[in-house]
Amino acid sequence: xxxxxxxxxxxxxxxxxxxxxxxxxxxxxxxxxxxxxxxxxxxxxxxxxxxxxxxxxxxxxxxxxxxxxxxxxxxxxxxxxxxxxxxxxxxxxxxxxxxxxxxxxxxxxxxxxxxxxxxxxxxxxxxxxxxxxxxxxxxxxxxxxxxxxxxxxxxxxxxxxxxxxxxxxxxxxxxxxxxxxxxxxxxxxxxxxxxxxxxxxxxxxxxxxxxxxxxxxxxxxxxxxxxxxxxxxxxxxxxxxxxxxxxxxxxxxxxxxxxxxxxxxxxxxxxxxxxxxxxxxxxxxxxxxxxxxxxxxxxxxxxxxxxxxxxxxxxxxxxxxxxxxxxxxxxxxxxxxxxxxxxxxxxxxxxxxxxxxxxxxxxxxx
Numbered sequence: 001x002x003x004x005x006x007x008x009x010x011x012x013x014x015x016x017x018x019x020x021x022x023x024x025x026x027x028x029x030x031x032x033x034x035x036x037x038x039x040x041x042x043x044x045x046x047x048x049x050x051x052x053x054x055x056x057x058x059x060x061x062x063x064x065x066x067x068x069x070x071x072x073x074x075x076x077x078x079x080x081x082x083x084x085x086x087x088x089x090x091x092x093x094x095x096x097x098x099x100x101x102x103x104x105x106x107x108x109x110x111x112x113x114x115x116x117x118x119x120x121x122x123x124x125x126x127x128x129x130x131x132x133x134x135x136x137x138x139x140x141x142x143x144x145x146x147x148x149x150x151x152x153x154x155x156x157x158x159x160x161x162x163x164x165x166x167x168x169x170x171x172x173x174x175x176x177x178x179x180x181x182x183x184x185x186x187x188x189x190x191x192x193x194x195x196x197x198x199x200x201x202x203x204x205x206x207x208x209x210x211x212x213x214x215x216x217x218x219x220x221x222x223x224x225x226x227x228x229x230x231x232x233x234x235x236x237x238x239x240x241x242x243x244x245x246x247x248x249x250x251x252x253x254x255x256x257x258x259x260x261x262x263x264x265x266x267x268x269x270x271x272x273x274x275x276x277x278x279x280x281x282x283x284x285x286x287x288x289x290x291x292x293x294x295x296x297x298x299x300x301x302x303x304x305x306x307x308x309x310x311x312x313x314x315x316x317x318x319x320x321x322x323x324x325x326x327x328x329x330x331x332x333x334x335x336x337x338x339x340x341x342x343x344x345x346x347x348x349x350x351x352x353x354x355x356x357x358x359x360x361x362x363x364x365x366x
Contacts, residue, residue, distance in 0.1 A: 028271075028275045029059045029080065030053070030058055030059070030080060030081075030082040030083065030275070031060070031061045031062075031078075031080045031082065031083075032049070032061070032062055032063065032081070033063045033065045033070070033074045033078075033081055033083075033084045033085070034062060034063060034064060034065060034071070034085050035064065035065060035067050035068075035071075035085065035151075035152075036065075036067070036151075036178065036179055038179070038180070038202075038203040038204045038207060039067075039179070039198050039202065039203070039204065040121065040198050040199035040203075040297060041067075041085045041260070042062060043203070043294075044085060044199075044260075044294070044295055044297065044298075045062040045063075045085065047293075047294035047295060047298065048060065048062075048283075048290075049061075049062050051286050051293065051294060052279060052282045052283045052286055052290070053282070055285075055286055056275070056279050056282035057278065058275055058278070058279060060083070061080075063081070065150075066148045066150040066151045067090075067148065067150060067151030067153060067154075067197075068085070068086045068087040068090035068151065068152030068155065069090055069149075069150045069151065069152065069154070069155060069360060069361050069362050070150035070362065071084040071085060071086055071263075072084065072090065072091070072094060072108055072109065072112065072263075072361075073108070073150075073362050075112060075263060075264070075265060076107075076108055076111070076112065082265070082267075082272070082276070083115070083263070083264055084262075084263045084264075085118075085260055085261070085262060085263070086152070086261050086263045087121065087156065087197070087258050087259070087261075088117075088258055088259035088260070088261060089152070089155055089156055089159055089235075089258050090152045090155045090156075091261060091263070091312070092311075093155055093159070093357060093360075093361055094108055094109035094361060095109055095309075095310075097357065097361065097363070098311070099310075102358065102363065104358075104363045105358075105361065108361075108363070111265055111266045112264070112265060113263070113264055113266050113314060113315035113316075114262070114264075114308070114312060114313065114315065115261075115262040115263065115264055115280070115314070115315060115318050115322075116261070116262055116283075116305055116314075116322065117259055117260070117261050117262075117301075117305075117306065118259075118260040118261060118262055118297070118301050119199060119259075119260055119297040119298070119300040119301050120199075120236070120238060120257040120258065120259055120260070120300065121197050121198060121199045121257060121258050121260050122197070122198065122199065122200050122202075122240055122255055122256075122257055123156055123157075123160070123196075123238075123255055123256045123257065124196040124197070124198065124202075124240065124255065125139065125193060125194075125195055125218060125219040126182075126183065126186060126195075126196060126216050126217070126218060127186070127192065127194075127216065127217060127219055128186060128189070128216060129214065129215050129216060131192070131217075133192075133193075133219055134219065135220050135222040135225065136164075136220065136221055136222070136228075136255070136256075137222055137225040138219070139192075139219070140164075140165050141170075141173070142173065142193050143173050143175065143190075143191045143192045143193070144157070144161075144169060144173060144174060144175065144191065144193040144194075144195060145175040145176070145177040145181075145182035145185060145186070145191050145193070146158055146161075146169065146174050146176065146195055147176065147177070147178075147179070147195065147196070147197070148176055148178055149176050149359065149362070150360075151197075152197055153179075153195060153196060154176065154360050155360055155361070156195070156258055157169075157195040157197075158356065158357075159234060160195075160231055160234075160235065160256065163230045163231045163233060163234060163235075164227035164228075164230055164231050165227065166230075168356055175191055177191075177194075179194075179196050179198075179204050180204070182195075182196065183204075183212075183216065186216060187212060187216065193219075197258065199260070199295070199297040200240060200241065200244040200245075200296075200297075201244040201245060201296065205248070206245065210248075213248050214248075218240060218249075218253045218255065219253075220254050221237065221255055221256065223254070231256060235256040235258060236256065237254060237255075238255050238256060238257035239253065239254055239255070240252065240253040240254075240255055264276065264315050265315075266315065267315075276315070276317060276318055277317055277318065279318075280317075280318040280321040280322050280325070281321060281325060283322070284325035284326060284329065285325070287301075287303060287329075303326045303329065304326065305319060305322060305323060305326075
């Protein structure tokens with residue numbers, strides 16, 4: 001009888017300790033803000049949740065959003081959001097506005113820190129198949145969907161237009177539509193151009209009805225156009241490949257690209273710092289799983305932390321962890337004889353009218 005009771009107590013204690021262990025690993029309930037439901041960012045967030053956060057004992061909830069500018073806002077102020085995906089031109093726009101004296105932009109961006117650069121996102125200039133336009137430099141004066149206010153697409157679209165033509169898109173020509181609504185408006189001839197930022201292959205196009213796909217096409221970069229030389233000040237050449245959309249494209253399409261970054265906050269609470277260190281270790285240790293099982297864009301990510309421009313900073317606890325892990329991986333691969341490739345309506349700011357740039361970065365109405 002006593003033996004039976006002791007065995008029962010032993011089993012009860014085992015269950016209790018197991019429950020406590022599960023509770024301990026479930027204490028870290030974090031959120032990552034990404035992008036639209038059919039964009040690349042949300043898939044990257046799902047990959048990070050499954051292949052990086054889970055092995056590190058972190059429950060990482062993947063949250064859709066309008067895009068990069070909204071992500072900066074939510075990363076800065078929304079409880080539970082510990083990670084965000086942000087385009088490089090959006091991050092730089094905040095830094096530039098902060099450096100020019102915009103206090104709201106400074107409040108927003110200065111406490112944010114980078115974990116690491118990820119991959120390049122292609123910028124798609126979409127027109128109807130019957131459009132006379134062939135190249136990107138022909139969009140001046142057209143009715144254009146530039147993406148939702150708060151999205152990285154809106155930042156990229158308006159910045160590119162300003163660079164190419166030396167002026168902003170006329171207000172009457174700019175439509176702030178979601179990617180899906182922009183394509184629908186394009187097909188029914190309510191707009192002339194839809195600008196979309198997404199890493200290829202983008203689900204927006206791969207999931208699209210084949211009959212509708214045949215009604216649209218992409219504009220190309222003209223390497224000889226003066227507008228192209230001006231755009232090259234900020235953006236980099238890229239290619240939309242036939243292999244990304246084999247049942248649609250007949251040839252590769254030259255375009256522009258923008259870098260995606262994984263971003264966090266300058267946390268100093270011990271538990272948060274510890275959890276993010278474990279996340280960093282898991283990111284490095286499970287990188288091969290990301291490349292093998294995750295979105296194809298992971299194959300473009302390199303395990304490196306390149307130098308940053310003024311106003312950009314890595315998160316030191318994670319930076320140290322990643323650098324150590326990267327070095328260990330490189331040494332291990334070398335010893336094994338491996339040659340694996342390393343792989344921002346009208347607001348007032350300081351008494352002045354809100355600029356278009358500030359509106360896109362969601363700095364208006366504060």
